[in-house]
Amino acid sequence: MVNYELVTNTPEETFHFSNRLAERLQPGDVLTLEGDLGAGKTxxxxxxxxxxGITRTVNSPTFTIIKEYQGRLPLYHMDVYRLENSEEDLGFDEYFDGEGVTVVEWAHLIKEQLPKNRLIISIKHIGDTMRKITVQPLGERYEQLCEELFS
Ligand code: ADP
Ligand code: MG
Incomplete structure (x- = not known):
């Protein structure tokens, strides 16, 4: 299994990396984000x-589990941290299989409900403003994406 790693030294560098990743995303892509509070998922x-191409401000959804934004592709932003019962089916599949890109913060909380193929992104605090970002592609689509992104 291939993993990709990069270290960012500032929030801007993290922002820049995901900004660049977004250019390659397609309808139906699913990204899961892991990392402690304050790691940099949002x-x-x-x-x-x-x-x-989304111009609206994206915030961590506090009381909403899912927020939808319109851009070149729709973005479905899920933060399942506050989900009381992880077995609860909020119709996630409709988002995963939808026309947009889904990004899930605290994804392990809904592990059973995640699609098999996805891009797993883990962010680790390694210093004041230093973060280690690990990217693990599950499935051919995401392997291809990583090869392009990290070449
Ligand atoms: P999470 O959603 O994982 O709880 P946030 O993105 O809301 O985390 O918060 C991360 C905080 O850490 C922000 O205040 C951000 O500015 C700061 N930060 C410092 N260095 C970095 C970095 N290299 N990458 C991402 N965020 C960073
Ligand atoms: Mg967050």
Whole structure:
């Protein structure tokens, strides 16, 4: 299994990376984000949104589990941190199979419901403003995407 890694030294660098990734995204793509509170999951999502041509401000959904934004492609931003019962089916599949790009913060909380093929992104705090971003593609589509992105 191939993993890709990069270190960012500022929030802007994280934003820049996800912004660049967004240019390659297609309808139905699913990205899952792992990392502790303050790791940079929402920062990453903001860059993604910018790269998808979304002009509205993306915030961590506090009381909403899913927020939808319109851009070149729709972005479905899920933060399942507050989901009380992870077995609860909120119709995630409709988003995963939809016309937009789905990004899920705290994805492991809905592990059973995630699609088999997806891009797993983990962000780790390694210093004041230093983060290690690990990208693991599951499935051919995402392997291809990573090869292009990291070449
Ligand atoms: P999460 O959604 O994982 O809880 P946020 O993106 O909301 O995290 O918050 C991350 C915080 O860390 C922001 O205040 C951001 O500016 C800061 N930060 C510092 N360095 C980085 C970096 N290299 N990448 C991403 N965020 C960083
Ligand atoms: Mg967040």
């Amino acid at each position: 920062t990453f999502t903001k860059g993604l949104a910018k790269g998808l």
